[in-house]
Amino acid sequence: MAHEVVLLDFWPSMFGMRVRVALAEKGIKYEYKEEDLRNKSPLLLKMNPIHKKIPVLIHNGKPVSESLIIVQYIDEVWNDKSPLLPSDPHQRAHARFWADFIEQKVYDTAKKIWATKGEEQEAAKKEFIETFKILEGELGEKPFFGGETFGFVDIALITFYSWFYTYETFGNFSIEAECPKIIAWAKRCMQKESVANSLPDQKKIYEFTVWMKKYFGMD
């Protein structure tokens, strides 16, 4: 029986990118549907009536929402290759903890770097760097957060890398100067086809953000 897999997504979304990476890691064929978030499709509203957000994975007609929940779902259904989570319960808990840390700490702070100015922006930059320094500590000398292999936590974090040029340009700082190990890790991840093919070009994200700020009168 052919599995029908559809992904409702929005190309600059770092949450949607996570699902793209997971699907690519598992070699799953799927239909990608681009959503216009200013004009959400009836399909999106039907498949995610609670949050009305992307990404939504539709598998054989049944929707799964929330990017990290989708990634776990993908790992559990297509469990014959490329495990994204370790098999040991304590290591799994460790991975879930750090993915949750990323969920709690990165997005809102990062958004403030390009969306605000002055004191608010400076505070956001400081918090961003603190967060990534903690992540650097967790990475340690490992090639990936998952250890020897790319996994769940790497997927949760790497998609923000496509936004780094945007953060650095608006925030006028260098992430590499502050967190060189994170950049080294990111470049290592980008050598994987599943990642390189799933993340948009950093300059494109920057252009998109410039446009978005104008469009929403955020300048």
Next chain:
Amino acid sequence: MAEEVLVFGAWGSPFSRRVEMALKLKGIEYKYIEEDLTNKSPSLLKYNPVHKKIPVLVHNGKPVAESLVILEYIDETWKDHPILPKDPYERANARFWAKFIDEKCLSAIFKACWGACWGEEKEHEKAEIEHEKAVKEVSELLQFLENELKEKRYFGGETVGLLDIAANTIGYWLGVFEEASGVELLTREKFPKLCNWANEFVCVTAIKENLPPRDKLIAYFRNRFGAGNASK
């Protein structure tokens, strides 16, 4: 080999109670350590240096933090009385609603009960509108949960599952917040299924034995957040 299970918690916290409920359901013995959150122990800071929060489960010396992460760890480690279904879609569904409860419901409920958003500086009228908005939001969120329950006895189906445990904030703490603040949110007319579920939930032995005393909890929240903003 003797197993050592420690739980660092706080008596009034729904999050640390979740961990105890899951352990009790599975018949796992553990040692409970009450934390004074105004004076955190060196052990807590050692086991959860990142967030410095309770609950923390320590199993044979290895810590696990964040209540929902702990619940999944408990389910994967002790296989009796599973709290997550086997089917990946059903598991994703349970995770989705647990996240919904934690990310959306609790803050909305607090806002409605104690106006986390409005302060004394706002004029009375503005405060009223904010309050009405907050109550409406809670109503919408509870409606989603009411619909999700459908005809099931528990969110987990025939037996209490991860989502029921995660919904302890709705099943017990919400009633406490309502009484402490005087704001009515979970009414029987609007949410008959959710009310029935809450009644069933608090009767389950593993749950009942892990509910903090109601009066003590009401007094605690009244003390901490004031008498509430029901009607002025």
